[in-house]
Amino acid sequence: MKKTIPLSVICFLVMPLTVIFASEIIADSKVAGVMIYPDSVLVTRQAQVKLNPGSNKVIFADIIPEVDENSLKVSLNENSGAKLLSAQVKQEYLEQIPSEQIQKLKDQIQVVEDDLRREQNLRGLLGEEKNYLDSIRFFSQGQLPKDLVTKTPTPAELDAMLKFLDAKLKENYAAVMEADLKTRELTNKLQALRMEFSKIAGGVQKLKRSVEVELDAAKGQAAMVSISFLVRGASWQPLYDARANFEKSEVELISYANVKQNTGDDWKDVDLALSTARPSVGGNMPYVEPWFLRPFQPRVLREQKSGFMGKMKMASEIGSQYEAYSDSANVAMPAAAPQVAYATPQEKGIAVVYTISHKVSIKPDGTDNKLPVSTQMLKADFEYSAYPRAAATAFLGSRVVNAKDLQLLSARVNVFLEGDFVGTSSIPNIGPGEEFDLYLGADENVKVKRELLEKKVDETLIANIASPNRKTNFKYKITVENYKSRKIKVKLFEAMPIPQDDRIKAKIEKVSLEPKIKDWKDRKGVWLWDLELNPGQKQEITYSFTVDHPRDMQVEGL
Numbered sequence: 001m002k003k004t005i006p007l008s009v010i011c012f013l014v015m016p017l018t019v020i021f022a023s024e025i026i027a028d029s030k031v032a033g034v035m036i037y038p039d040s041v042l043v044t045r046q047a048q049v050k051l052n053p054g055s056n057k058v059i060f061a062d063i064i065p066e067v068d069e070n071s072l073k074v075s076l077n078e079n080s081g082a083k084l085l086s087a088q089v090k091q092e093y094l095e096q097i098p099s100e101q102i103q104k105l106k107d108q109i110q111v112v113e114d115d116l117r118r119e120q121n122l123r124g125l126l127g128e129e130k131n132y133l134d135s136i137r138f139f140s141q142g143q144l145p146k147d148l149v150t151k152t153p154t155p156a157e158l159d160a161m162l163k164f165l166d167a168k169l170k171e172n173y174a175a176v177m178e179a180d181l182k183t184r185e186l187t188n189k190l191q192a193l194r195m196e197f198s199k200i201a202g203g204v205q206k207l208k209r210s211v212e213v214e215l216d217a218a219k220g221q222a223a224m225v226s227i228s229f230l231v232r233g234a235s236w237q238p239l240y241d242a243r244a245n246f247e248k249s250e251v252e253l254i255s256y257a258n259v260k261q262n263t264g265d266d267w268k269d270v271d272l273a274l275s276t277a278r279p280s281v282g283g284n285m286p287y288v289e290p291w292f293l294r295p296f297q298p299r300v301l302r303e304q305k306s307g308f309m310g311k312m313k314m315a316s317e318i319g320s321q322y323e324a325y326s327d328s329a330n331v332a333m334p335a336a337a338p339q340v341a342y343a344t345p346q347e348k349g350i351a352v353v354y355t356i357s358h359k360v361s362i363k364p365d366g367t368d369n370k371l372p373v374s375t376q377m378l379k380a381d382f383e384y385s386a387y388p389r390a391a392a393t394a395f396l397g398s399r400v401v402n403a404k405d406l407q408l409l410s411a412r413v414n415v416f417l418e419g420d421f422v423g424t425s426s427i428p429n430i431g432p433g434e435e436f437d438l439y440l441g442a443d444e445n446v447k448v449k450r451e452l453l454e455k456k457v458d459e460t461l462i463a464n465i466a467s468p469n470r471k472t473n474f475k476y477k478i479t480v481e482n483y484k485s486r487k488i489k490v491k492l493f494e495a496m497p498i499p500q501d502d503r504i505k506a507k508i509e510k511v512s513l514e515p516k517i518k519d520w521k522d523r524k525g526v527w528l529w530d531l532e533l534n535p536g537q538k539q540e541i542t543y544s545f546t547v548d549h550p551r552d553m554q555v556e557g558l
Helices: 007-021 097-148 155-201 313-326
Strands: 021-027 032-035 042-050 054-063 067-076 083-093 207-217 220-229 235-246 249-259 267-275 343-346 351-356 360-362 369-379 383-386 394-401 411-417 422-429 434-440 446-458 469-482 488-495 504-510 526-533 538-550
Touching: 032 235, 042 054, 042 394, 054 220, 067 083, 097 155, 207 220, 235 422, 235 434, 249 267, 249 360, 249 394, 249 434, 249 469, 313 526, 360 369, 383 446, 394 446, 411 434, 422 434, 469 488, 469 526, 488 538, 526 538
Parallel strands: 021 054, 032 267, 235 411, 383 488
Antiparallel strands: 032 042, 042 220, 054 207, 067 220, 083 207, 235 249, 249 369, 267 351, 267 360, 343 351, 383 394, 394 434, 411 422, 446 469, 469 538, 488 526, 504 538
16 A cells, blocks of 8 residues: 655655755855954954855855854844854864975975075085185295295285285185075075974864854845954054154154064955953952961962953953944045044943054064054143152153043153154053153253262260261252253152161251152152253252161161
8 A cells, every 4th residue: 555645744854954954155255354452353254145045054264273262253234134043163174284385385495405505515615715715824924934035025926915815815704704694594584484384284284163154044145244253363562652842832642553463364455443452361350368477388379369251251242342343444544645544542341442544454474563543732841850869860751641532551652852753761551531741751951960968977985985876967969950942840859868767867957948849749758849940050959967876787778
């Protein structure tokens, strides 16, 4: 008897096949945008694909190996009409290493090795030639005096021999220098090629990663699929130029980003943003431990307990931050902009993101790329600061206020005064709207000097018995001179002696000019004078003090 299969059973058997046998689409993706952190980078790759009705599997092949799998994020354009089902990072080990690239590197290494061997052989021949020339020179030094007994060489013969040796030795020396330089260049080149060969042929490069994205489409349609992930191998560091204008009493502070990357991806015309956040650093406060006092006992140091942020939470926070960046990153630079196009700052929670206003191309070779980030004009009331006890130099600076939308990271500052480069300074981490001291370097036209004028030790004897205490009188003079063509302000600091033992007594005797502040910023004994000096004016301040302490005590600091 012939059996028939119910239609419901047929549908049950057929339906899963539409899910199992999804359409596979190899995405032709490219790096569209990067968000660079001080120690990592969030890379976004995009691909325009044609989806078939039903289930689709979009494959992003050849993803760089160092990707943080937990940071993976996938998104679709809003009008795609498709539904995102799942995404995962797939790993597989290549059975064969790409032989064409390896063979090319082998050939390059062989050529460099042959060139290096040729230079080394030439270097050996030049050494033998040098020895031969030296032997002629030594022979002539001993033989010529002997020959003078029997015959006298003509001046022309002596001159010809000396010129011959001099010319040959100079040629030999030049050839040796050239051979050494070529040998060094070839050695460096060979080392670089061997490192590249080891990376490609090594076990790390045999691991291949891809991202598979499962989508469901109601109909055949086009869609823009974006994936983003966190990787190492990229970083940025701040760099500043400070250009002071005395006439306008202002300083232009220009911020740059020194960007470099060796992630393995070539960034061509990408949207680039810089973030001050550090996603690799934990987000929790360190564990608060009780403070115990106990007798010292050598012990093995315990590992410090530290909080860390969950990777999934980190990935979601990075993704949300990047979404906001991506929406505002498509700002093209004018074709013929007369001025520098700076980045657009935007506060993102605890970080500030700077979106570069034009497309950027950066090769994965680790070289430095200097990008303009921001510029601000700071109102400056220029003044000098000096602490002659530590340094006989006056430092130009000003108290300025950072812009409310900019965060400045600690970095070096290149200082320009009236258009001339005068040296470097530095700034610490500065928050938006924070007031800070911007130092513009030392000025040799403002002279500062501290001199010891007098030191007397009083050891009074009573009935030929030495006093139990020793009293020492000190007298100092501080001189400030203005050799500038304009009036200047100087903040002059000096530290007075402060005893930290009841047996030591210190007393200030005389001060020719009272300071404006004593115990400056609650620092005991730190005095501050506010001085104003006209061109060519000199200001002298003298002070004296006495230190009294037990005779058998050696006092630190005197």
